[in-house]
Amino acid sequence: MSVEFRDGKKILVTPISAEDLKDIKIGDIVYLSGSLTTCRDVAHRRVVEEGREIPVDVRNNAILHAGPIIRPIDPDNGKFEMVSVGPTTSMRMEKFEYEFVKITGVRVIVGKGGMKENTANACKDFGCIHCVIPAGNAVVAAVCVEEIVKAEWRDLGMPETLWNCRVKEFGPLIVSIDAQGRNYFEEKKVEYNKKKDEQIAEICKHVSFIK
Amino acid sequence: MGDQVQKMTDMMAKFIGHTAKKLPDDVIAKLEELREKEDSPMAKVIYDTMFRNQELAVKLNRPSCQDTGVLQFWVKCGTKFPLIDDLEALLKEAVIKATFETPLRHNSVETFDEYNTGKNVGKGTPTVWWDIVPHSDKCEIYTYMAGGGCTLPGHAMVLMPGEGYEGVTKFVLDRMTTYGLNACPPLLVGVGVATSVETAALLSKKALMRPIGSHNPNERAAQMEKLLEDGINAIGIGPQGMGGKYAVMGVNIENTARHPSAIGVAVNVGCWSHRRGHIIFDKDLNYEITTHSGVKL
Numbered sequence: 155m156s157v158e159f160r161d162g163k164k165i166l167v168t169p170i171s172a173e174d175l176k177d178i179k180i181g182d183i184v185y186l187s188g189s190l191t192t193c194r195d196v197a198h199r200r201v202v203e204e205g206r207e208i209p210v211d212v213r214n215n216a217i218l219h220a221g222p223i224i225r226p227i228d229p230d231n232g233k234f235e236m237v238s239v240g241p242t243t244s245m246r247m248e249k250f251e252y253e254f255v256k257i258t259g260v261r262v263i264v265g266k267g268g269m270k271e272n273t274a275n276a277c278k279d280f281g282c283i284h285c286v287i288p289a290g291n292a293v294v295a296a297v298c299v300e301e302i303v304k305a306e307w308r309d310l311g312m313p314e315t316l317w318n319c320r321v322k323e324f325g326p327l328i329v330s331i332d333a334q335g336r337n338y339f340e341e342k343k344v345e346y347n348k349k350k351d352e353q354i355a356e357i358c359k360h361v362s363f364i365k
Numbered sequence: 366m367g368d369q370v371q372k373m374t375d376m377m378a379k380f381i382g383h384t385a386k387k388l389p390d391d392v393i394a395k396l397e398e399l400r401e402k403e404d405s406p407m408a409k410v411i412y413d414t415m416f417r418n419q420e421l422a423v424k425l426n427r428p429s430c431q432d433t434g435v436l437q438f439w440v441k442c443g444t445k446f447p448l449i450d451d452l453e454a455l456l457k458e459a460v461i462k463a464t465f466e467t468p469l470r471h472n473s474v475e476t477f478d479e480y481n482t483g484k485n486v487g488k489g490t491p492t493v494w495w496d497i498v499p500h501s502d503k504c505e506i507y508t509y510m511a512g513g514g515c516t517l518p519g520h521a522m523v524l525m526p527g528e529g530y531e532g533v534t535k536f537v538l539d540r541m542t543t544y545g546l547n548a549c550p551p552l553l554v555g556v557g558v559a560t561s562v563e564t565a566a567l568l569s570k571k572a573l574m575r576p577i578g579s580h581n582p583n584e585r586a587a588q589m590e591k592l593l594e595d596g597i598n599a600i601g602i603g604p605q606g607m608g609g610k611y612a613v614m615g616v617n618i619e620n621t622a623r624h625p626s627a628i629g630v631a632v633n634v635g636c637w638s639h640r641r642g643h644i645i646f647d648k649d650l651n652y653e654i655t656t657h658s659g660v661k662l
Binding site for chain 2: 242266354363
């Protein structure tokens with residue numbers, strides 16, 4: 155069983171199966187315990203465009219679109235401390251995400267802001283969800299990291315290294331794309347655009363300063 | 366003189382570090398106000414997380430957001446300030462020092478050669494904008510951590526006068542519903558109105574240095590600040606773009622005169638974690654910090 159309930163929190167525990175995700179809907183709030191690996195721009199490019207094998211096994215686990223601040227404790231023996239970690243704009247990875255999910259078998263993608271059809275299709279086709287963690291909350295997120303288990307592709311520098319973490323109740327994670335492919339931000343955008351047009355019309359009644 | 370350069374470098378490094386860990390007083394007050402006014406469960410969870418994060422950042426002495434930005438300084442320096450010649454170099458040194466002491470994320474990638482310098486400084490970074498103040502021996506410095514997320518919505522263009530302030534309105538609101546959602550609302554929105562892209566763009570960033578709740582001295586510009594603020598809020602973007610009653614902490618407009626044939630307009634946004642600092646030095650390096658109460662460097 156990879157879903158636990160504790161103190162009113164719904165917690166996904168890795169490894170996660172497609173079955174575990176089927177009752178989760180956009181707008182739900184969940185937490186994550188287990189294996190979470192930071193993975194962003196160049197790492198996606200290496201996996202999808204360069205065809206390189208990802209050196210951390212993310213199958214049935216989670217990735218985080220993020221570039222953290224890390225403090226070395228004993229870097230020669232692979233010991234690091236997570237100082238500050240928060241999500242980065244997920245949309246930058248949209249271009250690669252369908253193939254990335256297909257190749258790696260990742261189940262939970264955590265990031266910031268919405269993603270589009272590529273990711274929504276991947277979520278539907280392969281059983282995966284995209285969640286956002288409220289951004290700018292890097293210390294809340296860092297204290298959920300119990301240990302940095304390993305660091306791969308360190309040649310990419312601190313923000314882009316694959317930092318494989320063991321996390322406990324990492325969150326809150328707000329589900330933005332569910333495994334049915336529904337997309338919270340895309341649905342919200344329809345609403346926002348309609349209201350935006352109304353507001354532009356309203357403001358324009360008052361700003362005819364050039365006469 | 367060397368001692369004074371070292372002293373100011375150390376003070377600036379400490380101040381930069383502090384601004385990474387604690388938000389300015391006006392931002393905290395505004396976020397508290399907006400938190401009270403939101404009533405959806407999702408907005409409440411988001412605000413609870415934000416406030417818990419800021420408490421933890423101070424308690425654990427860590428940067429509150431992992432993206433500590435590229436450092437930008439707006440300097441208003443008197444021509445008689447004794448360290449004027451050393452200022453730009455010492456600010457760069459202060460950033461390097463703060464990067465290792467705080468620590469800050471390494472956010473300077475050399476363009477074309479495309480490598481991270483690992484020191485948070487590079488060619489032209491940190492950015493330093495100069496306002497020279499004649500007959501003064503003081504130096505005012507605004508510090509700003511320009512994070513990637515809230516830098517992305519930045520946009521400038523030149524409108525034809527026929528598009529008028531209606532065109533300015535559309536330009537700003539269009540940006541909010543596209544890039545604004547990902548820029549960590551509630552945002553502080555800076556708008557520049559001038560002639561060309563660079564004059565408008567610089568004003569839009571300068572507008573973000575103004576305190577929240579301050580108004581443009583021009584009555585119409587102030588009216589437009591309020592109209593845009595209410596209008597953006599009414600779109601319903603809310604905190605983190607997930608829906609809610611308030612999407613902005615304010616809209617600040619800065620303006621100059623313009624060419625009769627052009628309206629240059631630009632928008633720049635600051636995220637909810639608006640890490641702006643303001644410090645004023647006198648000629649002996651006595652200082653006053655206006656943005657953060659209770660700081661001793």
